Amino acid sequence: MNKKNQNNKSSYIEQINNPNTSQAHKLYLLTHYKRLKRIRFLQILIIISFIAFWEIATYFKIIDSFVFSSPSRFIKTFIKMSMDGSIFYHTGITLSETFLSFAIVVVVGILIAVLLWWNDSIAKVVEPYLVVLNSLPKSALAPVFIVWLGNNMKTIIVCAVSVAIFGNIINLFTAFNEVEEGKVKLIRTLGGNKKDILVKVILPSNIPVIISNMKVNIGASLVGVIIGEFLAAKAGLGYLIIYGSQVFQLDLVIMSVVILCIVATGLYQLLALFERKYT
Amino acid sequence: MGERLVIDNISYSYHNLDGETLAIKDLSFKVAESEFVAIVGPSGCGKSTLLSLIAGLIKPSSGSIYINESSKPLKNTNTNELIGVDNKNNIKEKSPGNKIGYMLQTDQLLDWRTTFENVTLGLEIQDKLTNEIYETIEELLNTYGLRSFKNAKPSELSGGMRQRVALIRTLVLEPDILLLDEPFSALDYQTRLEVADDIWTIIRKEQKTALLVTHDISEAVSMADRIIVLTGRPATIKSIVDIKLTIDDKTPFRARSAPEFKDYFNLIWKELEH
Numbered sequence: 001m002n003k004k005n006q007n008n009k010s011s012y013i014e015q016i017n018n019p020n021t022s023q024a025h026k027l028y029l030l031t032h033y034k035r036l037k038r039i040r041f042l043q044i045l046i047i048i049s050f051i052a053f054w055e056i057a058t059y060f061k062i063i064d065s066f067v068f069s070s071p072s073r074f075i076k077t078f079i080k081m082s083m084d085g086s087i088f089y090h091t092g093i094t095l096s097e098t099f100l101s102f103a104i105v106v107v108v109g110i111l112i113a114v115l116l117w118w119n120d121s122i123a124k125v126v127e128p129y130l131v132v133l134n135s136l137p138k139s140a141l142a143p144v145f146i147v148w149l150g151n152n153m154k155t156i157i158v159c160a161v162s163v164a165i166f167g168n169i170i171n172l173f174t175a176f177n178e179v180e181e182g183k184v185k186l187i188r189t190l191g192g193n194k195k196d197i198l199v200k201v202i203l204p205s206n207i208p209v210i211i212s213n214m215k216v217n218i219g220a221s222l223v224g225v226i227i228g229e230f231l232a233a234k235a236g237l238g239y240l241i242i243y244g245s246q247v248f249q250l251d252l253v254i255m256s257v258v259i260l261c262i263v264a265t266g267l268y269q270l271l272a273l274f275e276r277k278y279t
Numbered sequence: 280m281g282e283r284l285v286i287d288n289i290s291y292s293y294h295n296l297d298g299e300t301l302a303i304k305d306l307s308f309k310v311a312e313s314e315f316v317a318i319v320g321p322s323g324c325g326k327s328t329l330l331s332l333i334a335g336l337i338k339p340s341s342g343s344i345y346i347n348e349s350s351k352p353l354k355n356t357n358t359n360e361l362i363g364v365d366n367k368n369n370i371k372e373k374s375p376g377n378k379i380g381y382m383l384q385t386d387q388l389l390d391w392r393t394t395f396e397n398v399t400l401g402l403e404i405q406d407k408l409t410n411e412i413y414e415t416i417e418e419l420l421n422t423y424g425l426r427s428f429k430n431a432k433p434s435e436l437s438g439g440m441r442q443r444v445a446l447i448r449t450l451v452l453e454p455d456i457l458l459l460d461e462p463f464s465a466l467d468y469q470t471r472l473e474v475a476d477d478i479w480t481i482i483r484k485e486q487k488t489a490l491l492v493t494h495d496i497s498e499a500v501s502m503a504d505r506i507i508v509l510t511g512r513p514a515t516i517k518s519i520v521d522i523k524l525t526i527d528d529k530t531p532f533r534a535r536s537a538p539e540f541k542d543y544f545n546l547i548w549k550e551l552e553h
């Protein structure tokens with residue numbers, strides 16, 4: 001969607017500057033872009049009013065800033081934690097756990113999907129297990145992982161991987177099998193074996209699917225990491241949220257949630273950028 | 280001139296859970312070197328199955344297929360082995376791409392590869408990419424009007440160009456026999472006539488033995504030296520018609536105005552009717 005918008009924008013400027021563009025068409029374009037601007041304006045207005053209302057309501061004690069925190073309070077907390085660097089430490093921990101889980105999910109997901117594609121019997125056998133594991137709420141497993149793996153980063157990574165990997169495998173495997181039969185026949189007519197089908201057709205034709213899955217996986221990995229940090233961590237944004245709520249420091253909780261929003265958006269945009277570049 | 284291809288009493292059945300489908304029954308014929316043979320028959324009679332058998336993608340349930348006489352028969356020796364693909368030892372020995380070039384119904388160009396990379400696909404698979412071959416490819420692309428589209432993606436090519444790329448992809452593997460499975464059926468009528476002319480000329484120029492499956496009688500009469508008419512499923516031979524057109528400087532397009540064209544057309548038409 002983003003790609004489309006960008007193309008639209010450059011093509012818009014091009015069309016407006018083009019002397020051959022008719023007046024009627026220019027008018028159409030202008031109306032269109034006015035509407036887009038209005039939408040953006042409303043979006044920004046909503047967030048600003050929300051923050052302003054929150055700040056004013058706590059300032060005039062309409063709502064209790066001890067329970068609900070307030071923009072000025074969590075920003076103050078942020079500044080304080082930036083000074084001693086601790087917020088960067090915690091964000092860094094969460095980010096590195098997320099990237100590590102994401103890498104495992106992507107690589108292992110592709111490997112297993114390839115294995116299932118390669119061997120139809122294995123695929124048939126494990127299919128019901130995959131479906132069950134995929135629909136199981138992974139937060140239910142997190143306590144089990146702690147018991148098995150201990151109160152450490154291993155648990156967090158396993159937890160995050162378990163959130164994302166089953167869906168990833170199922171999606172990739174389905175996409176691998178949807179490759180046009182004619183393309184597979186082509187490779188065979190050219191004398192290729194199964195490995196050639198995989199390398200020349202299945203993988204390259206599924207690069208867009210793999211990348212769009214990565215967008216989902218990075219989000220799912222972050223969710224898994226936070227679940228893991230809630231239960232088994234001494235650092236990270238999930239840890240800050242749980243710790244803050246236990247000691248009733250809502251400023252800390254809200255600030256961590258806001259940073260989490262930014263991190264989640266940033267990661268998604270990073271992958272979207274990657275997608276635009278490679279598809 | 281020797282026989283390029285001998286089909287000796289082959290039968291083939293498909294097996295699936297709904298039952299068994301006998302697609303080809305006791306079929307025999309021969310194709311001589313540099314001969315252009317067309318195969319016509321009702322749809323679903325087993326024409327594509329026949330080409331897959333010749334290409335070695337599937338093995339006959341009984342009977343043998345000989346290519347270049349000296350070759351070993353492509354016989355079904357191992358019933359467990361359904362298709363050659365899974366059997367790596369088998370592939371090297373009689374890789375279908377070696378002797379047989381197979382042009383599928385649709386061009387099946389890979390979207391993410393350029394014209395050039397599509398042409399080299401078979402060579403990559405067979406590990407035959409050499410500097411000389413690069414030159415051959417350049418020449419072929421120039422000869423068949425694709426020079427400026429060498430680095431274009433398939434989506435930028437017209438239907439006729441795509442079909443020519445598919446043909447060159449097959450030809451660079453230097454097959455002894457070319458199998459063409461309704462290669463023009465995805466094209467509109469105008470393009471179809473043009474591409475048929477192009478491809479026929481290319482095949483003649485390269486002196487390839489060709490087996491063309493089509494359901495278009497005019498196409499068969501205009502292109503082939505001989506037409507094999509098949510019965511409905513299971514495919515057996517209904518009749519074989521030699522085509523001799525009195526026309527100078529034959530191309531499929533000009534062949535259509537030969538005086539005998541109409542008679543042949545009617546003959547084949549009748550054969551297919553009953």
Ligand SMILES: Nc1ncnc2c1ncn2[C@@H]1O[C@H](COP(=O)(O)OP(=O)(O)O)[C@@H](O)[C@H]1O
Nearest residue numbers: 293295300302322323324325326327328329512
């Ligand atoms: N994989 C398959 N399994 C079962 N039956 C098949 C299969 N492929 C083709 N057939 C059947 O075999 C017959 C011949 O098919 P095909 O060779 O594709 O016909 P044609 O190319 O002459 O139209 C058809 O009736 C078709 O239904």
Ligand SMILES: [Mg+2]
Nearest residue numbers: 326327328460
């Ligand atoms: Mg067919």
